[in-house]
Amino acid sequence: MSASPNLLERVGRATARGIAEIGFGASLLGESLFWLVLGRARRQPVRLPAIFDQAMEIGIRALPIVTVLAGTIGVMLAIQGIYSLRPFGAESRVTTGIALSVVREFAPLITGILVAGRSGSALAARLGTMHINQEVDALRVMGINPVRFLVVPALLAMLVMVPALTLWADFVALLGAGLYVSGELSMSLAVYAERCLESLKLNDLTHGLSKSAIFAMLITLVGVVNGASVSGGAEGVGRVTTRSVVHAISAIVVTDMIFVFAVTR
Amino acid sequence: MSPDRPNPIEVRDLVTHYGDRLILKGVSLDVREGEIMVIMGGSGSGKSTFLNHLLGLLRPTSGVVRLLGQDINAIGPLDLFDLRKKMGVAFQGGALFSSMSVGENIMLPLREHTNLDEKTMQIMARLKMEVVELAGFEHLMPAELSGGMIKRAALARAIVMDPRLLFCDEPSAGLDPVVSSSIDELILRLRDAMGMTIVVVTHELESAFKIADRICVLDKGEIIALGSVDEIRAHPSERVQNLLNRRTEDVTLDADAYLRRLTGEG
Ligand SMILES: Nc1ncnc2c1ncn2[C@@H]1O[C@H](COP(=O)(O)OP(=O)(O)O)[C@@H](O)[C@H]1O
Ligand SMILES: [Mg+2]
Numbered sequence: 011m012s013a014s015p016n017l018l019e020r021v022g023r024a025t026a027r028g029i030a031e032i033g034f035g036a037s038l039l040g041e042s043l044f045w046l047v048l049g050r051a052r053r054q055p056v057r058l059p060a061i062f063d064q065a066m067e068i069g070i071r072a073l074p075i076v077t078v079l080a081g082t083i084g085v086m087l088a089i090q091g092i093y094s095l096r097p098f099g100a101e102s103r104v105t106t107g108i109a110l111s112v113v114r115e116f117a118p119l120i121t122g123i124l125v126a127g128r129s130g131s132a133l134a135a136r137l138g139t140m141h142i143n144q145e146v147d148a149l150r151v152m153g154i155n156p157v158r159f160l161v162v163p164a165l166l167a168m169l170v171m172v173p174a175l176t177l178w179a180d181f182v183a184l185l186g187a188g189l190y191v192s193g194e195l196s197m198s199l200a201v202y203a204e205r206c207l208e209s210l211k212l213n214d215l216t217h218g219l220s221k222s223a224i225f226a227m228l229i230t231l232v233g234v235v236n237g238a239s240v241s242g243g244a245e246g247v248g249r250v251t252t253r254s255v256v257h258a259i260s261a262i263v264v265t266d267m268i269f270v271f272a273v274t275r
Numbered sequence: 276m277s278p279d280r281p282n283p284i285e286v287r288d289l290v291t292h293y294g295d296r297l298i299l300k301g302v303s304l305d306v307r308e309g310e311i312m313v314i315m316g317g318s319g320s321g322k323s324t325f326l327n328h329l330l331g332l333l334r335p336t337s338g339v340v341r342l343l344g345q346d347i348n349a350i351g352p353l354d355l356f357d358l359r360k361k362m363g364v365a366f367q368g369g370a371l372f373s374s375m376s377v378g379e380n381i382m383l384p385l386r387e388h389t390n391l392d393e394k395t396m397q398i399m400a401r402l403k404m405e406v407v408e409l410a411g412f413e414h415l416m417p418a419e420l421s422g423g424m425i426k427r428a429a430l431a432r433a434i435v436m437d438p439r440l441l442f443c444d445e446p447s448a449g450l451d452p453v454v455s456s457s458i459d460e461l462i463l464r465l466r467d468a469m470g471m472t473i474v475v476v477t478h479e480l481e482s483a484f485k486i487a488d489r490i491c492v493l494d495k496g497e498i499i500a501l502g503s504v505d506e507i508r509a510h511p512s513e514r515v516q517n518l519l520n521r522r523t524e525d526v527t528l529d530a531d532a533y534l535r536r537l538t539g540e541g
Contacts, residue, residue: 052353054387139373148370151330152384153359 031239035231038157042165045158054155060163068129068164069171073178075128076121080179083116084108084186091187092194101195105205108187113210117179118218119266122225125172126258130229133164134254137237138247146238165230172226173219180218221269225262232258281344282307283440283472284329289338291328298324300496301338311466311473313483316493317518322476323367325493326444329474330364331355342440360388362440363433367448369425371417371432378404378413381432388436403431406468407461423454427461434465441465441473447482459485480519484508492518 049055091104137160140146149156188202236254240246284306291299298321306312316322327333328340331347340347345358371380381400385391391399404410407427412420420428426446433441446462447455459482466473477483483490483504490507492500492515500507500515510516 053356143368143373144366144370145372147327147330147332148364148366148372150332151359151362151364152387153356154383154387 031235034238035235038161038231038234039227041157042162045155045162046166049158049162054158056158056162056166060159061166064163064167065171067132068125068167069175072125072128072171072175076124076175076179077182079120079124080117080182081186083120084112084183084188085190087111087116087183088187088190088194092191102197104191104195105202106209108191109184109206109209110214112183112187113180113214113218115218115266115270117183118176118222118225119262121172121176121179121222122229122262123259125168125175125226126229126232126262127255129168130233130258131251131255133230133233134237135247135251137234138240138250141238141240142243142247161230161234164234165227168226168230169223172229173222176219176222180215217273221266224265224269228261228265229258232261280308281341283343284312284474285339285341286329287339287341289325289328289340290336291324291333291338292336293324298496299328299335302493302496302498304491304498304501306472306474309466309470309472310488311462311475311486313487313490314474314476314493315478315480315483315490315518318478320493321496322478322493323444326442326474326476330362330442331359360384360436361438362442363436363438365426365429365433365441365443365446367444369417369429371420371425371428373417375417376413377409377415377417377420377428380417380428381413381435384432384436400431400435403435404428406434406465407431423450423458426450426458430458430461430465434469434471437469439471441471443473443475445477445479446475447477447479455479455482456485462486494518 045052045054046056087108088104091107092101095101095104095107137146140160146156146160149159184206188199188206191197191202192199233254236250236257240250242249282305284304286302286304289299289302290297302325304312314322314325324333328335329342331340334348342358343361345354347355347358350358371377372383375383378397378400381403382396385396385399389396400413401410404413407430409424409427409431412424412428417425417428430443430446433443443462447458450458462473462475463486465471475483475486487504489501489503491498492507492510494514499512500510502510507515508519510519
């Protein structure tokens with residue numbers, strides 16, 4: 011009977027929770043910077059091996075799947091590009107469209123989504139499990155700051171590996187598209203490469219890579235915020251894991267749009 | 276106790292809430308140097324909450340917790356950091372890091388807080404594993420350990436820095452009687468060998484009577500009895516005796532109140 015006050019209340023609660031989580035994410039980022047800069051002075055340095063471990067997991071292990079998806083997307087873009095230019099008889103101009111859309115949009119986006127699904131969820135699950143098993147409490151009573159020990163290594167690894175993977179995805183997607191184009195349009199791979207490079211400016215590359223760095227940060231913070239908010243045992247861990255993937259991908263897509271809107275017009 | 280040397284653990288009028296719900300209703304307790312204090316009470320009496328406040332994991336509404344003479348809710352982060360190196364905690368479920376081997380888990384505090392070389396740290400970790408009778412198991416992962424072994428490994432990690440204060444949450448809960456009593460003996464040995472001040476939280480009577488120098492009985496967020504094992508055993512209070520004899524309270528059932536509860540009225 012009283013559906014609307016109920017609905018209002020639920021919307022209100024969800025909004026309050028969202029704002030609290032964004033605030034938590036922002037303070038985590040600040041605290042991470044603090045430990046990164048002042049950790050050594052506080053006798054709590056951020057350890058390099060921990061960063062390498064994370065970088066292996068987030069970056070190197072993701073290489074095969076990034077390669078496959080980037081190549082596939084390159085071919086798909088080539089097919090669609092040629093199809094859309096055919097009515098104008100301008101198929102040979104397809105390189106510009108491919109080069110720009112891969113480097114500015116598709117490579118960062120697909121890499122971000124992939125890492126969110128692979129590593130953002132894993133981060134949320136790992137932190138959530140540690141939280142429930144009192145491992146986070148154990149760190150605190152040992153005098154080991156959990157943000158310094160768990161969050162900073164993951165954040166740094168993400169900030170290095172996501173742009174690196176994006177650069178690799180740029181290369182693979184352009185190569186995949188090139189292979190298709192050279193077969194379809196009797197354009198040699200060398201000419202294709204030359205035209206790609208002509209249509210790309212440094213700005214396009216930095217546009218894509220800056221976005222991927224922002225995505226890296228979003229994925230980490232969303233994963234950590236969700237992992238830290240877990241309650242209710244193993245089932246709770248499953249819930250926050252799913253939630254973190256959905257949130258991270260939404261954050262990536264929305265941020266992408268805002269970034270493009272602010273920078274490109 | 277000489278007046279110039281404060282008790283290692285002093286709690287004064289500790290009041291705590293979860294949200295609006297009052298949990299601890301003004302708890303005061305002193306733990307003396309080198310004694311084993313057992314905090315006992317039924318499930319939900321507030322034992323874990325009390326322990327978490329002793330460890331500085333939660334902030335009280337009011338009241339003071341002083342460890343080794345320092346008010347843990349008032350000192351700066353660097354002092355707290357130094358204080359934490361002098362205390363060890365064995366959590367109920369062990370709280371071993373599942374991504375590290377048992378040996379790595381035990382070495383972690385050394386790795387983080389000392390500049391010892393790898394070899395020395397390994398030797399120190401092995402020494403503590405000998406103490407808890409886990410020698411030779413350092414390469415196993417926590418998932419490969421039995422319940423009793425997890426508790427032992429957690430104890431080894433808790434004492435690896437030779438702390439002055441040791442806290443154990445339900446060290447013998449969920450273990451079979453033989454393993455459980457061997458953990459009790461281990462705790463006694465630790466105190467005798469290292470002179471640590473030890474706080475043990477438990478709801479197991481036998482274990483409490485076996486290891487305690489003094490027992491503090493917590494019920495519904497209040498200390499209802501405090502004293503030696505014999506004093507607690509002979510305590511005149513009915514609430515204490517109910518707890519010792521595992522009788523539930525409120526056996527005289529108020530039929531009307533019961534009915535009101537069931538129907539959700541009042
Ligand atoms: N995180 C929490 N949030 C809200 N209430 C809690 C929380 N933890 C414990 N409680 C409540 O506080 C009371 C004391 O719990 P606890 O300290 O865990 O008791 P014990 O360890 O003696 O079983 C219980 O009624 C419990 O429901
Ligand atoms: Mg408890």
